[in-house]
Amino acid sequence: MRGTERFSLNQATVRQWSLPDLVAGCAAAGVRHVGLWREPVREYGPAAVARLVRAAGLSVSSLCRGGFLTAPDPAGRAAALADNRAAIxxxxxxxxxxxxxxxxGLPPGSRDLAGARERVADALAALVPHxxxxxxxxxxxxxxxxxxxxRCVVSTLGQALALAERFPAEWVGIVVDxxxxxxxxxxxEGLAxxxxxxxxxxxxxxDWVTPLPEGVLLGRGQLGDGSVDLRWFRERVEAAGYTGPTEAEIFSPALWARDGAQVLAETLERYRAHVL
Amino acid sequence: MRGTERFSLNQATVRQWSLPDLVAGCAAAGVRHVGLWREPVREYGPAAVARLVRAAGLSVSSLCRGGFLTAPDPAGRAAALADNRAAIxxxxxxxxxxxxxxxxGLPPGSRDLAGARERVADALAALVPHxxxxxxxxxxxxxxxxxxxxRCVVSTLGQALALAERFPAEWVGIVVDxxxxxxxxxxxEGLAxxxxxxxxxxxxxxDWVTPLPEGVLLGRGQLGDGSVDLRWFRERVEAAGYTGPTEAEIFSPALWARDGAQVLAETLERYRAHVL
Known part of the structure; x- marks a missing residue:
């Protein structure tokens, strides 16, 4: 579909779809990229997923997600590093x-945000070679x-950059969401x-919509339904030299309750209207 | 009570108390300051509230709240300015x-955060003389x-300072919450x-506690129950030269469901343990 060459559908937007549904649905809609999540990928098998995606002519824009690197105890830290090596x-x-x-996030009972952020940096240092x-x-x-x-002690683009900049750009970058x-x-200025x-x-x-639901996490809005100037972000990200895929990643029970193909069609339509 | 000379009870923490209950309860507990809200104050009558508070030997640390200054239309803006003059x-x-x-917050349908913040500055300019x-x-x-x-397009201490600094410090300050x-x-650095x-x-x-309830607003935590290093803030605010009252302002249905005197006693105990 014209103008949507860089559009990627993150599978969290269409949890109602199995991986084969996702791949078939994207191929049918002319979408060229998908963002995947570890749990379904592990269930299906990463190699099988790779074949499935390739066979449909799609690329995988990202895998979500590693992280959770703030455990202060040696066992918790070792487990997190092992899990992240597996994710890599x-x-x-x-x-x-x-x-x-x-x-x-903060370990239970802790109020030491700065310490938690420093442990993230330590963990990145341990993970970069792998x-x-x-x-x-x-x-x-x-x-x-x-x-x-x-959930995440890294709260701003500035903080994320300060972390990433300690390492080679080739191996540590940031996500603009x-x-x-x-x-x-x-x-x-952070994007620049x-x-x-x-x-x-x-x-x-x-998109950001209110009121937020209990627990906040699953309250994201369909593109164009909320307060975010999405086009402004797309233009800034492009001006900053980014040429990769643009993932729609919307955690929303309202979208999950609908037909996946319908959700994808609507998301593409919104992408064209509010992002391009 | 020793060490709590600067403690102020914001009445939003004990909504179960009427104004006379609040004043009597604070006086009985040795609390010297109260933070008040416009709605109950208007209901009781500001002059009557002033007499009630003074008679009990209390001071009013602040009135909450004016604001809501982001309306883009002339009528909305005029109404907001009139309401804020009344609040003053x-x-x-x-x-x-x-x-x-x-x-x-953002006006309905708007995505222009920067514009809304600029309208706040314009409104402050209009209100400062009064x-x-x-x-x-x-x-x-x-x-x-x-x-x-x-609710509020001013999201950081840095933004609040940038707004306030356009005006004389005597008439425009910021709130550290x-x-x-x-x-x-x-x-x-903002506090400094x-x-x-x-x-x-x-x-x-x-205090910040999770999970947040639907709508987020009423999910505040009792002092010491959450992630905030309250003592760090108290020390920084004092180091910055602030010598005024310290208000406990906790919007929490769990606190409102309890006996007001018990809530105040607990809050004072938490203040001594986690703030002083």
Missing amino acids: EEAAAVGTDTLVLVCG AAGCGVRLAVEPLHPVFAAD TYHLWWDDTVA RAGEGGRIAAFQLA | EEAAAVGTDTLVLVCG AAGCGVRLAVEPLHPVFAAD TYHLWWDDTVA RAGEGGRIAAFQLA
């Missing part, structure tokens, strides 16, 4: 060079500050800085 | 020099970015800058 291998096996990392060995780039995703306690960054008046450093590893779209 | 007068009548402003005439300082409260769309600012790794400029008009406490 799964990314390579499924045929993507981008592993999205959600860095993890990532490089597998040809996979770690993509640090800043999550909206509403998730700082329980409109849902997480739209409120930040320093995001324009990310572009200069070649740090933009992924670009994801969702 | 109510603050003066009730005997406080601090009017907390929650600046307002504030100065009434001896009331406008206290711009940055709200957590989770509220950027629907731990609930809204705890996640921000630039808040230490606020202190240098004499901009800290109020200091409010609540």
Whole structure:
């Protein structure tokens, strides 16, 4: 479909679809890229997924997600590193060079945000050699500050860049997700800085809608339904030199309750109207 | 009670209490300051509230709240300015020099955060003369970015300071509320800058607890129950030269369901354990 060559459907947007449904649905709609999640990929088998995707002429824009790197105890840290090494291998096996990392929240009972952020940096240092060995780039995703306690202590693009910039740009980048960054008046300078450093590893779209549901996580809005100037982000990300896929990643029970093909068609329509 | 001379109970923490209950309960507990809200104050009558509070030997640390200054249409803007002039007068009548402003969210259908923030600045310019005439300082409260769309486009201490600094420090300051600012790794420099400029008009406490309830607003945590390093904030605010009252302001249906005196006793105990 014209103009949507870079559009990628993150499978979290259409959880009602199995992997074969996803691949067939995207191929039928002319979508060229998919963003995948580890759980369904592991269930289906990464090599089988890679074959399935390739056979349909699709590429995998990213694998979601590694991370959760803030455990302070040696056992928790070792388990997190092992899991992330596995995620790196799964990314390579499924045929993507981008592993999205959600860095993890505060450990139970802790109030030490700065310490948790430093542990993320330590973990990245431990993971970069394996990532490089597998040809996979770690993509640090800043999550909206509403998730700082329980999901991701990296809350702004500036923080994500400060982490990433400690490592070679080839192996550690950042994720620009409109849902997480739209409120930040320093995001324009962050995007420019990310572009200069070649740090933009992924670009994801969702809109901000209110009221938020209990637990917040599953309250993302369809493109165009909310407060985010999506086109502004797309233009800035392009101006920053990013030429990769643009993933629609919308966690929304309302979308999951509908027919997957209908959701994809609507998302493409919204993409053309609000992003392009 | 020793060490709690600066403690102030914001009445939003004990909505189960009427104004006379609040005043009597605070006096009985040795609390010297109360933070009030416009709705109950208007219902009771500002002058009557002032007498009630004074008779009990209390001071009013702040009035919550004016604001909602982002309407783009002339009628909406005029109505907001009129309402804020009334709020300024109510603050003066009730005997406080601090009017907390929650600046307002995006107008319906708008995605122009920068424009909305600029309208807040315009409105402040329009309100400052009346504030100065009434001896009331406008206290711009940055709200957590989770509220950027629907409640307050001023999301960080840095943004609040940038707004306030356009006006004399005597008439426009900022509110430091731990609930809204705890996640921000630039808040230490913001507090220092606020202190240098004499901009800290109020200091409010609540803890961040998860999961958040639907709509987010009423999910604040009792002091010590959450992720915020409250003592760190108290120390930084003091180091920045703030010597005024410290308000506990906790919107929590769980607290409202309990006996008010019990909630106040618990809050004081938590204040001593986690803030002092």
